[in-house]
Amino acid sequence: MSEAILIVGCGSIGERHLRCFQRAGQVEVTACDANPALLGRVAAQYGVAGFGDFHSALAARRYDGVVICTPAHTHMDLAIAALGHGAGVFVEKPLGTSLAKVNELREAAAKSGRFTAVAYVYHLMPWIRGARDFLRGGEMGRPLHASVVAGQHFPTFRPAYREIYYARHESGGGAIQDALTHVANAVEWLIGPTSRVFCDAGHQSLEGVTVEDTVNVTARNGGALVSYALNQFQAPNEMTLQIHCEGGSVRVEGHEQRWSAFRRGADGWEHHKAAPLERDDLFIAQARAFLDGLGGQPTALSTIDEAAQTLRFNLAALESARTGKAVEIP
Numbered sequence: 496m497s498e499a500i501l502i503v504g505c506g507s508i509g510e511r512h513l514r515c516f517q518r519a520g521q522v523e524v525t526a527c528d529a530n531p532a533l534l535g536r537v538a539a540q541y542g543v544a545g546f547g548d549f550h551s552a553l554a555a556r557r558y559d560g561v562v563i564c565t566p567a568h569t570h571m572d573l574a575i576a577a578l579g580h581g582a583g584v585f586v587e588k589p590l591g592t593s594l595a596k597v598n599e600l601r602e603a604a605a606k607s608g609r610f611t612a613v614a615y616v617y618h619l620m621p622w623i624r625g626a627r628d629f630l631r632g633g634e635m636g637r638p639l640h641a642s643v644v645a646g647q648h649f650p651t652f653r654p655a656y657r658e659i660y661y662a663r664h665e666s667g668g669g670a671i672q673d674a675l676t677h678v679a680n681a682v683e684w685l686i687g688p689t690s691r692v693f694c695d696a697g698h699q700s701l702e703g704v705t706v707e708d709t710v711n712v713t714a715r716n717g718g719a720l721v722s723y724a725l726n727q728f729q730a731p732n733e734m735t736l737q738i739h740c741e742g743g744s745v746r747v748e749g750h751e752q753r754w755s756a757f758r759r760g761a762d763g764w765e766h767h768k769a770a771p772l773e774r775d776d777l778f779i780a781q782a783r784a785f786l787d788g789l790g791g792q793p794t795a796l797s798t799i800d801e802a803a804q805t806l807r808f809n810l811a812a813l814e815s816a817r818t819g820k821a822v823e824i825p
């Protein structure tokens with residue numbers, strides 16, 4: 496049986512989701528975007544029905560799932576409406592820009608009984624999942640100290656960064672809500688939730704915007720001390736995460752598509768490299784996982800609660816950068 500999927504917001508990531516859902520299985524996709532020229536192009540290119548208004552799209556028919564790919568400040572209102580319609584929801588990261596609607600979203604999800612997830616795509620990366628499965632196996636003992644060093648040249652990947660949500664904090668912009676949130680969510684998935692954040696952030700390089708493009712964070716995730724150093728102007732597109740535990744160390748190198756373990760007393764790293772992946776492959780796997788979730792199967796996708804916790808991280812980091820003080824996350 497074919498699943499009816501509505502993609503709301505067919506910009507950069509929405510178009511990718513549309514294409515990847517079409518390739519993920521028996522799916523009938525409908526597109527919705529407030530920009531008529533963009534909607535017309537996408538609807539024609541992918542051979543799908545298109546709506547310029549979300550509520551008209553909901554009124555027109557029933558959907559099994561709604562994929563929300565608009566700027567972050569609109570995510571929760573759209574998700575609540577989609578759940579009210581009886582659809583499952585898949586929300587792009589970050590979950591939002593404020594905690595105000597989180598409880599309403601949780602209640603709408605519980606009332607509808609439909610599957611919900613948040614598109615933190617690192618959950619689909621074999622090198623993150625391999626490290627997580629290994630850590631959860633318990634052999635390494637408790638995580639004590641972790642560090643992330645990451646960056647990329649954002650203008651290469653999003654030449655339009657000045658004109659999109661990225662330019663303003665209110666719409667989910669800046670390095671903290673746009674990029675750091677991916678790795679903070681991954682670290683929380685690997686070693687548990689953040690409990691304290693101290694953040695220094697600055698605008699160092701990107702032309703035409705004033706939001707931070709460079710971030711240093713020192714955090715606590717329960718019993719582990721964690722640090723993040725991330726910028727969005729460096730030439731190499733790299734992410735290295737190290738987690739040092741009682742019994743040894745685990746390392747994830749996103750750019751090498753591998754995770755590694757160094758057991759205490761061993762001679763060196765034991766590497767686990769994933770089979771080569773194209774960028775769409777992760778999003779096709781992610782779309783399949785959402786379809787599995789709609790079908791009642793377990794998935795590795797981020798839950799609303801996990802994404803709400805990472806939203807607390809984002810907000811704490813922004814507050815700390817603003818005030819110069821550490822922020823506790825209760």
Ligand SMILES: NC(=O)c1ccc[n+]([C@@H]2O[C@H](COP(=O)([O-])OP(=O)(O)OC[C@H]3O[C@@H](n4cnc5c(N)ncnc54)[C@H](O)[C@@H]3O)[C@@H](O)[C@H]2O)c1
Binds near residue numbers: 506
């Ligand atoms: N997971 C990832 O790798 C990844 C990558 C890029 C963006 N994102 C996230 O996806 C979201 C969208 O980012 P983007 O880069 O695609 O932005 P974008 O600006 O390219 O696209 C957003 C689209 O949403 C449309 N839109 C806005 N409000 C709407 C509404 N109420 N109804 C219908 N359409 C509406 C706009 O017209 C626009 O076309 C952001 O939250 C961003 O953080 C995630």
